[in-house]
Amino acid sequence: MRIGRAAGVTDTGRRRLRNEDAFVCEPPLFAVTDGMGGARAGQLAAELAATALEEGASAIDGVDALVHTVEEANRRIWERSVSDPETTGMGAVATVALVRDGTVAIGHVGDSRAYLIRGGAIEQLTRDHSLVAELVESGVLTPEEAEHHPQRSAITRALGTEPAVEVDVRTVAGEPGDVFLLCSDGLSSMVPDDEVVARVEATGRDPERAAEALVAAANARGGEDNITVVIFELVGDAEAEEEEPPPPEDTQPDLASSDGSPDEPVQDGAEPQPPAVDTVAAPVDTTHHGAGAGGRIAAIALLAALLVLAVLALYAGITR
Numbered sequence: 001m002r003i004g005r006a007a008g009v010t011d012t013g014r015r016r017l018r019n020e021d022a023f024v025c026e027p028p029l030f031a032v033t034d035g036m037g038g039a040r041a042g043q044l045a046a047e048l049a050a051t052a053l054e055e056g057a058s059a060i061d062g063v064d065a066l067v068h069t070v071e072e073a074n075r076r077i078w079e080r081s082v083s084d085p086e087t088t089g090m091g092a093v094a095t096v097a098l099v100r101d102g103t104v105a106i107g108h109v110g111d112s113r114a115y116l117i118r119g120g121a122i123e124q125l126t127r128d129h130s131l132v133a134e135l136v137e138s139g140v141l142t143p144e145e146a147e148h149h150p151q152r153s154a155i156t157r158a159l160g161t162e163p164a165v166e167v168d169v170r171t172v173a174g175e176p177g178d179v180f181l182l183c184s185d186g187l188s189s190m191v192p193d194d195e196v197v198a199r200v201e202a203t204g205r206d207p208e209r210a211a212e213a214l215v216a217a218a219n220a221r222g223g224e225d226n227i228t229v230v231i232f233e234l235v236g237d238a239e240a241e242e243e244e245p246p247p248p249e250d251t252q253p254d255l256a257s258s259d260g261s262p263d264e265p266v267q268d269g270a271e272p273q274p275p276a277v278d279t280v281a282a283p284v285d286t287t288h289h290g291a292g293a294g295g296r297i298a299a300i301a302l303l304a305a306l307l308v309l310a311v312l313a314l315y316a317g318i319t320r
């Protein structure tokens with residue numbers, strides 16, 4: 001059994017000004033990361049995590065090495081955040097999958113997810129490290145209530161927010177025809193699981209078309225967060241030899257330079273959105289995705305600048 005086609009897509013969505021997700025689609029390693037922190041720190045954290053995972057991939061020969069690689073990602077973000085005051089408190093969630101000898105090892109921290117689509121059914125392979133997931137597990141919330149809970153983006157575990165991190169791992173014995181899907185919460189919070197599997201099947205399980213269809217579906221439902229999807233399939237050995245390699249432009253990791261790269265253009269018509277509420281009335285440590293205070297200040301500054309421009313334009317019109 002071998003890895004067949006694979007693709008990764010990331011999209012800013014319709015509400016955020018920046019894309020703070022990143023991904024790796026470098027068979028046999030696949031990962032999604034989703035950063036958080038003020039200003040550009042979330043983007044930096046996601047990129048640090050993705051780079052650490054990508055660089056560690058060749059040395060990963062088992063579950064222990066997979067854990068060590070995720071721990072290395074944690075260490076890099078943590079050390080940067082304590083040495084660079086502009087990045088204090090940044091972090092990232094990550095879900096990584098490594099395929100070896102037909103076995104898929106999943107490493108996971110946070111609320112990005114891994115799914116397996118097999119025989120037309122979808123199974124979530126990771127457990128969210130989130131406030132609402134804990135409340136569902138303890139019976140306080142129903143899964144339906146959790147879907148619409150105002151604190152659903154509050155996470156309880158992340159890379160880089162502490163000097164050490166606990167990494168969840170599991171392995172899955174792959175079967176030919178399996179489709180594995182990694183995604184950030186910008187997909188899973190917008191598109192229900194049954195629609196995810198329906199859209200993957202509707203594209204004939206073509207990873208590239210499926211990933212694009214899922215991003216489109218999340219945007220059609222509001223696109224409230226950055227959306228990242230990585231999909232790969234497992235095929236029988238004979239089948240794999242007949243497959244063409246995936247097109248290179250869609251298999252490159254989304255690892256734009258974190259230093260000196262120009263600001264992303266703001267989407268036409270997109271308005272700065274306030275981040276989710278930052279306070280949590282619950283007895284657990286939580287951290288939020290999103291722009292945080294820095295993003296809010298930037299949004300207010302942008303609105304103020306637009307107001308000043310409008311007044312100046314009006315004044316110029318009157319005095320002419």
Ligand code: MN
Pocket residue numbers: 034184185186225226289
């Ligand atoms: Mn997110």
